[in-house]
Amino acid sequence: MAGDKWRGAPALGPRATLRYWWKQLTSMRTALVLLFALALAAVPGSIVPQRSVSPVAVKDYLKTYPRLGPIFEKIWMFDVYTSPWFSAIYLLLFTSLIGCILPRVAVYVRGLRAEPVLTPKRLTKLPDHAVAPMPLDSDGTSEAPAEALERAAQHLRRKRFRVAVRGNSISAERGYLRELGNLAFHISLVFLLIGAAIGSLYGYRGNVIVVEGQGFSNSLPQYDDITAGANFSDRDLAPFQMRVDDFKAQFEAGPVQTGAARLFETRVTVVDKPGDPPRQGLIEVNKPMAVSGTSVHVLAHGYAPLVTVRDAEGAVAFSGPVPFLPQDGQFTSAGAIKAPDGRPERLAFQGFFLPTAVVNEKGPRSVFPDAVNPELFLNAWYGPPRIESGEPENVYSLDTRGLTQMTTPNGDVFRMQLALGDRVALPNGKGSISFDGYKRWVKLQVSRTPALPVTAGAIGLAVVGLCLSLFIRPRRLWVRVTDEGIEAAGLDRASGRTGLDDDVVDLLTAAYGDELPDPVVDTGADAGDDGRVADGHAPAKDEENSRE
Amino acid sequence: MNDLSLWSNLAITTAAVLYVAALMLHAAEWSSARGLHQVVAPVRRRRRTLVTAGVAGDSTSTEGVAAEGPAGDDEARPESDQRDPERRIDFFGRLGVSVTVIAVVANVLGMVLRGVAANRAPWGNMYEFMISATAFVGAAYVVLAICFRMRWLGLPVTLLLALGNGAAVTLLYVDVAPLVPALRSVWFVVHIVSAALSGTAFTVGGVASVFYLIRQRLERQEEVKGYLTKLPHSSMLDVISYRMVAFAFPLWTFAVAAGAVWAEYAWGRFWGWDPKETWALVTWMIYACYLHARSTAGWKGNPAAWISILGMVSFWFNFIGVNLLFTGLHSYSGL
Numbered sequence A: 001m002a003g004d005k006w007r008g009a010p011a012l013g014p015r016a017t018l019r020y021w022w023k024q025l026t027s028m029r030t031a032l033v034l035l036f037a038l039a040l041a042a043v044p045g046s047i048v049p050q051r052s053v054s055p056v057a058v059k060d061y062l063k064t065y066p067r068l069g070p071i072f073e074k075i076w077m078f079d080v081y082t083s084p085w086f087s088a089i090y091l092l093l094f095t096s097l098i099g100c101i102l103p104r105v106a107v108y109v110r111g112l113r114a115e116p117v118l119t120p121k122r123l124t125k126l127p128d129h130a131v132a133p134m135p136l137d138s139d140g141t142s143e144a145p146a147e148a149l150e151r152a153a154q155h156l157r158r159k160r161f162r163v164a165v166r167g168n169s170i171s172a173e174r175g176y177l178r179e180l181g182n183l184a185f186h187i188s189l190v191f192l193l194i195g196a197a198i199g200s201l202y203g204y205r206g207n208v209i210v211v212e213g214q215g216f217s218n219s220l221p222q223y224d225d226i227t228a229g230a231n232f233s234d235r236d237l238a239p240f241q242m243r244v245d246d247f248k249a250q251f252e253a254g255p256v257q258t259g260a261a262r263l264f265e266t267r268v269t270v271v272d273k274p275g276d277p278p279r280q281g282l283i284e285v286n287k288p289m290a291v292s293g294t295s296v297h298v299l300a301h302g303y304a305p306l307v308t309v310r311d312a313e314g315a316v317a318f319s320g321p322v323p324f325l326p327q328d329g330q331f332t333s334a335g336a337i338k339a340p341d342g343r344p345e346r347l348a349f350q351g352f353f354l355p356t357a358v359v360n361e362k363g364p365r366s367v368f369p370d371a372v373n374p375e376l377f378l379n380a381w382y383g384p385p386r387i388e389s390g391e392p393e394n395v396y397s398l399d400t401r402g403l404t405q406m407t408t409p410n411g412d413v414f415r416m417q418l419a420l421g422d423r424v425a426l427p428n429g430k431g432s433i434s435f436d437g438y439k440r441w442v443k444l445q446v447s448r449t450p451a452l453p454v455t456a457g458a459i460g461l462a463v464v465g466l467c468l469s470l471f472i473r474p475r476r477l478w479v480r481v482t483d484e485g486i487e488a489a490g491l492d493r494a495s496g497r498t499g500l501d502d503d504v505v506d507l508l509t510a511a512y513g514d515e516l517p518d519p520v521v522d523t524g525a526d527a528g529d530d531g532r533v534a535d536g537h538a539p540a541k542d543e544e545n546s547r548e
Numbered sequence B: 001m002n003d004l005s006l007w008s009n010l011a012i013t014t015a016a017v018l019y020v021a022a023l024m025l026h027a028a029e030w031s032s033a034r035g036l037h038q039v040v041a042p043v044r045r046r047r048r049t050l051v052t053a054g055v056a057g058d059s060t061s062t063e064g065v066a067a068e069g070p071a072g073d074d075e076a077r078p079e080s081d082q083r084d085p086e087r088r089i090d091f092f093g094r095l096g097v098s099v100t101v102i103a104v105v106a107n108v109l110g111m112v113l114r115g116v117a118a119n120r121a122p123w124g125n126m127y128e129f130m131i132s133a134t135a136f137v138g139a140a141y142v143v144l145a146i147c148f149r150m151r152w153l154g155l156p157v158t159l160l161l162a163l164g165n166g167a168a169v170t171l172l173y174v175d176v177a178p179l180v181p182a183l184r185s186v187w188f189v190v191h192i193v194s195a196a197l198s199g200t201a202f203t204v205g206g207v208a209s210v211f212y213l214i215r216q217r218l219e220r221q222e223e224v225k226g227y228l229t230k231l232p233h234s235s236m237l238d239v240i241s242y243r244m245v246a247f248a249f250p251l252w253t254f255a256v257a258a259g260a261v262w263a264e265y266a267w268g269r270f271w272g273w274d275p276k277e278t279w280a281l282v283t284w285m286i287y288a289c290y291l292h293a294r295s296t297a298g299w300k301g302n303p304a305a306w307i308s309i310l311g312m313v314s315f316w317f318n319f320i321g322v323n324l325l326f327t328g329l330h331s332y333s334g335l
């Protein structure tokens, strides 16, 4: 190892220093502190908006707090869960975890074959113990110790203890599954992390808005946005195609929670790979569709008004559905209609689509999410044709550079209100626009999470392991028979377990072979400790754990 | 709005009023115990009392620790010869529990009727979550008080129930309505039931930890006063708190996992660091800390008890605070 690095360390040699720090890292105390630190470190991410959850909220935050924002940016406050400090804590924790379980696995495996530990010299020092005189035979003399021992052994075997008879004493132990459960739980945590890591390294999640009647093919350029792991490549995209045939939405029309979503159904046609026969599918909330190893969810929906724009020459400059983005729960939707092919001037429109339009003192707004009275409210713009720059452009808002807003003859902004089927001529013969209808669009999310079975299996194992670890009562019992009498004692190896004193008395009774003759029982439990010895008369758990 | 939901509202309001009544009765129980005091033997490393088999140890010892089931009220031994306060305490205590039993019946009835009225599991908004949470906690408390002689939980638990149902009736109420589609999932029901059960146990465990801290301090001064004499020895309170967490922790792990499965179905990602998910994990990690602390030298006892209380606070913050303070995918409070 790189010994030189450690030359500055006091007194200890490099290897000893390393071992010292490794021991510190893998101690229970460090695990505890790191767990606590991780819990604490996760909190800010729930208070400050996170880029991975809502990039828009982060932008707003930066605008609202111009002083604090940049400082937060520097300390990864907007990306807490991928930040170096958060990662450092959980990587240290998992290093500690692995360093902690490996030796324990070794100890466990060795312990599996080992006999129960030797009987302590002085059973009376154990937290729970009981004493009885030797039973008398029918002729009034003391019974032979061997018989009492045999009865005790039978009793213990019946109670599923592992039994070792040694001379005049028996050691018995049970509850080996507790440590197994505990190890399984901790190991499954490692697999949980591995599963989650693979999922985020190789997985992807892409969103695309598709209007009813249109389709998309699973390739990078088709996505509106995509988040993918570091090891993802576009070859991982399964070559399927999907067409959205129909989207049905229902909203609460009753007086309670009016407008709340009640039903969403999306009917699609899928071609799994080029040349395959098309198949139909239905996507509902909580019921995604599985396509070629990905799941397809419908995350959002909205309206796409159907418009036809004619330019000054009377030619159709644009015709078709234009997705508008919902701005509130009533689906007041904002969007832009662009007709770059208009001649001699290109035309553009910006405004709102209201599925159930009402105009009041606050202006036009929608009062219900379903399309009861759809109307379009638009402003119009014109400008010289533009050479395609290839620069990506936001389809939902208008970049008004190089455009002039149309006005009425007396200089006011030219505003249009179109009901279904209306057609409005633009001022100065610049053309016209008609509101022909509307379609709905859905936002499809295509996601692939590799290693999901690993993650899910790890969680299942963790729960089972936990139950074993927390509910099994590992216990050691001893009995010794001498000419003076019978001694029984017990020790619990996990906290919060009860019934040890009963077990000890039962064992003593079994060895005695009869109702106990008013025996002398010492239940000298250590105060303040729940049945486990902490004062070193018997190997306590903590010592064992830190032995490596 | 139909008849059934009106009956449900009536039941919930009744329960809220009765919880307040029970709270006052338990307050009377506590104040009746003002004169009591109990001398606690100093904690010795080794105790050598010789007793006969089958007979539990004397009341001031730690025998309760090893006894099956928690120690009961009759374990406290007031010094005063006057039996009067004893009788008064018992009277108010029994009355408090009786009123709580009726309140819990009304509460459970209210929850069930609400579900029948809505024709679905009654877990669709904050109001319904709250009345269900109080129904779970109330039912668990009644079982603990009657079968396990844990009546001493009465004051804090009825306080919690009165606050919870009171807030439900006054602040959180919304009329019956169908579920938003995202909540219609078997996994959601599994998630809610396991979360409610584990939350109940976390709460009882947290209350036991609070009492542990108080009693433990007094025991060190070797004198316990007032109603606290009616509580089990601090080491028993510690075990009760541990048992509750030991029961709840695997269940909570499962609840969080079920939530993740549901999120995978609903949103196509099983984990997204939504505030609700984050706080569920934070709560989980705090209780993992608690279980570790109990087997780490220097962290047993008081520090562990504080962690258990912190866990309870985190659980309730996630249940109430996160819905109201943060916006996330889980904001379906219906308000």
Ligand code: HEM
Pocket (backbone or CB within 6 Å): A026, A027, A028, A029, A031, A035, A093, A094, A096, A097, A098, A100, A101, A182, A186, A189, A469, A470, A494, A495, A541, A545, B287, B288, B291, B292, B294, B295
């Ligand atoms: C990812 C972080 C970890 C979590 C979530 C976690 C969780 C838990 C839980 C819930 C228990 C309780 C089960 C029981 O009492 O039987 C436990 C026990 C235990 N953990 Fe961890 N643990 C973690 C890391 C570690 C590390 C790093 C170590 C090594 C120092 C460790 C060592 C132990 C030991 C020795 C026990 C048994 C305690 C006893 O005897 O009661 N754990 N852990």
